[in-house]
Amino acid sequence: MNRVLRSVGATLASAWRLSPGRLIIAALLMMLGAVSGPLLALFLGVAVDAALDGRTDVAVWTAAAAAVSVLLSLTMEHFAHIFFFELGDLHKQDTERQLGDLAHGPVGLALHERRDAADRFELLRQQSWTLSQSVQTVLTIGVLLTQITLTAVLLARIEPWLLLLPIFGVPPLIAGRLAERRLERAELVTAESARLSWHLFELALSSTAAKEIRLFGLGGELRRRHGVVRREVDRRLRRAEWVGAALRFTGQLIFALGYIGSIVLVVRAAISGERTVGDVVLAITLAVQTNAQAAGAVALAQALQRNARAFGWLSWIRDATPPEPGPPADQTPPAVLTDGIELRDVAFRYPGTDVDVLQGLSLRIPSGTIVAIVGDNGSGKSTLVKLLCQFYRPTAGEITIDGADLRRLDPLGWRQRISASFQDYLRLELRARSSIGLGDLPRLDEPGAVERATRRADAEEVIDRLPVGLETYLGTSYDNGFELSGGQWQRIALSRSMMRDDPLLLLLDEPAAALDPLTEHALFDRYADAARDVGIRTGGVTVFVSHRFSTVRMADVILVVSDGRIVESGSHDELLALNGMYAEFFSLQAAAYR
Numbered sequence: 356m357n358r359v360l361r362s363v364g365a366t367l368a369s370a371w372r373l374s375p376g377r378l379i380i381a382a383l384l385m386m387l388g389a390v391s392g393p394l395l396a397l398f399l400g401v402a403v404d405a406a407l408d409g410r411t412d413v414a415v416w417t418a419a420a421a422a423v424s425v426l427l428s429l430t431m432e433h434f435a436h437i438f439f440f441e442l443g444d445l446h447k448q449d450t451e452r453q454l455g456d457l458a459h460g461p462v463g464l465a466l467h468e469r470r471d472a473a474d475r476f477e478l479l480r481q482q483s484w485t486l487s488q489s490v491q492t493v494l495t496i497g498v499l500l501t502q503i504t505l506t507a508v509l510l511a512r513i514e515p516w517l518l519l520l521p522i523f524g525v526p527p528l529i530a531g532r533l534a535e536r537r538l539e540r541a542e543l544v545t546a547e548s549a550r551l552s553w554h555l556f557e558l559a560l561s562s563t564a565a566k567e568i569r570l571f572g573l574g575g576e577l578r579r580r581h582g583v584v585r586r587e588v589d590r591r592l593r594r595a596e597w598v599g600a601a602l603r604f605t606g607q608l609i610f611a612l613g614y615i616g617s618i619v620l621v622v623r624a625a626i627s628g629e630r631t632v633g634d635v636v637l638a639i640t641l642a643v644q645t646n647a648q649a650a651g652a653v654a655l656a657q658a659l660q661r662n663a664r665a666f667g668w669l670s671w672i673r674d675a676t677p678p679e680p681g682p683p684a685d686q687t688p689p690a691v692l693t694d695g696i697e698l699r700d701v702a703f704r705y706p707g708t709d710v711d712v713l714q715g716l717s718l719r720i721p722s723g724t725i726v727a728i729v730g731d732n733g734s735g736k737s738t739l740v741k742l743l744c745q746f747y748r749p750t751a752g753e754i755t756i757d758g759a760d761l762r763r764l765d766p767l768g769w770r771q772r773i774s775a776s777f778q779d780y781l782r783l784e785l786r787a788r789s790s791i792g793l794g795d796l797p798r799l800d801e802p803g804a805v806e807r808a809t810r811r812a813d814a815e816e817v818i819d820r821l822p823v824g825l826e827t828y829l830g831t832s833y834d835n836g837f838e839l840s841g842g843q844w845q846r847i848a849l850s851r852s853m854m855r856d857d858p859l860l861l862l863l864d865e866p867a868a869a870l871d872p873l874t875e876h877a878l879f880d881r882y883a884d885a886a887r888d889v890g891i892r893t894g895g896v897t898v899f900v901s902h903r904f905s906t907v908r909m910a911d912v913i914l915v916v917s918d919g920r921i922v923e924s925g926s927h928d929e930l931l932a933l934n935g936m937y938a939e940f941f942s943l944q945a946a947a948y949r
């Protein structure tokens with residue numbers, strides 16, 4: 356109940372903030388429509404009695420009033436809808452903006468990488484229409500309460516026992532709520548499968564997936580799997596809907612019994628002469644309206660539950676990433692690195708999991724050093740990169756920057772001093788100049804900055820091939836957009852990562868996976884020059900992850916990571932002399948290229 360009340364309050368507050376005028380007009384129009392129903396019953400009753408008594412004037416006037424009531428009840432809600440529609444749209448846009456803020460807001464990655472958060476984002480995406488209707492839903496509460504009160508007063512005038520009639524409206528309400536709960540549980544339980552089924556369906560539409568799907572002849576298999584998952588989701592949802600329908604039917608049956616009883620009561624009173632024919636007409640008309648009101652209340656309860664659920668998901672996401680415990684992040688990064696970066700006994704476990712993916716990591720990276728990280732898939736290389744970017748804080752141990760705890764550095768300030776490129780790089784479908792220049796937003800329009808970054812990333816050749824160079828629109832979002840190959844996109848991403856002139860940390864997490872070995876080698880040659888230049892100017896440290904040992908050997912220090920631990924470290928020659936894991940990997944790869 357609290358959840359519903361909170362969502363009602365929040366919806367009204369939001370509608371008032373967005374457009375108080377529309378809210379007031381819509382509420383007034385709805386109220387006019389709402390009172391016209393019970394008034395219609397009252398005027399009809401009086402008109403019938405006046406006609407039977409021969410009071411023509413009264414009969415005509417009350418019949419005319421009844422006609423106006425009909426007109427109002429038929430039209431007012433329609434006009435109110437125009438305002439609701441606009442308010443609903445504003446409310447939906449506002450919620451989407453909030454969702455965007457929530458998605459972009461957290462400084463870390465936990466929200467994006469949590470499965471339970473992904474479920475709620477998906478449910479909100481699917482049910483955004485609920486939010487667009489929430490203002491109307493909430494105002495309908497006032498309408499129904501007014502109608503029910505008026506109806507109750509009129510019924511009590513005829514026969515106080517008739518006041519019991521609205522009580523019969525309670526079972527349908529409770530039944531509706533139970534049914535909604537069942538559906539909600541079923542939706543949450545099936546959210547993961549629903550995501551999977553959507554993913555399998557999307558594969559059929561994706562041009563990237565089309566090649567492998569055709570090559571491996573996977574079309575039928577993917578359709579089959581999609582069908583199995585979809586059927587399972589549908590089966591569970593259908594079952595919840597059937598149980599819900601049975602519950603609702605029971606509730607309505609109880610109301611129907613009360614309804615029949617009340618009509619019998621008034622008709623008997625009229626036969627015995629205690630009530631007039633007008634009273635019977637009034638009671639029957641009101642009883643019909645009571646039924647509609649009960650049905651409206653059930654629908655309203657469902658809509659309120661849905662609204663509360665969507666509101667609950669939004670609040671859940673809002674509360675899902677509380678600020679991480681630890682010292683306040685109020686320090687700015689140093690202008691230059693003099694000492695370097697140090698990891699002391701660092702361990703890390705992803706939120707919601709029970710395995711340490713990094714353990715006991717200790718290491719000192721002196722300023723100006725180039726460090727390469729190698730290791731098996733899943734050994735923890737990218738996770739270490741995420742910790743260095745402050746996407747997560749270590750669960751144990753400490754990372755220091757020139758002796759200062761990394762947690763004390765303002766993440767946004769620290770990231771402004773990082774240049775990074777990731778294996779799952781972003782394809783920013785914009786003008787090439789912007790797609791690169793956004794790597795350092797304040798310098799997007801600085802003359803020569805984008806060109807310099809392109810040179811550092813060895814990507815001039817990619818730009819030269821574009822129809823209008825840096826001014827070319829990239830990607831399929833534009834009619835005249837130029838689509839790039841995977842490797843070309845990666846070079847654009849690399850250029851973006853080269854935009855910052857004075858980074859303290861250069862991170863390259865397999866940034867060249869889509870490039871051929873020769874290109875990667877040439878790129879890293881150039882990159883190493885840039886890194887050393889940065890090292891001299893700012894003492895900046897370079898950390899790169901690569902599976903190509905020909906590239907890795909250029910680094911000053913190579914770390915071999917296995918199962919979240921550093922198992923070997925040293926220069927290329929030192930590690931070869933050690934004749935351990937690195938030496939084995941290196942000779943295997945060298946033999947493959949020979």
Ligand SMILES: Nc1ncnc2c1ncn2[C@@H]1O[C@H](COP(=O)(O)OP(=O)(O)OP(=O)(O)O)[C@@H](O)[C@H]1O
Binds near residue numbers: 708731734737738
């Ligand atoms: N968001 C996440 N939530 C839970 N576990 C995760 C998450 N991201 C990665 N992991 C787990 O952490 C471990 C290390 O993953 P990581 O991506 O750091 O490996 P990697 O060495 O970079 O692998 P690769 O060479 O394949 O890129 C893996 O076991 C992976 O399953």
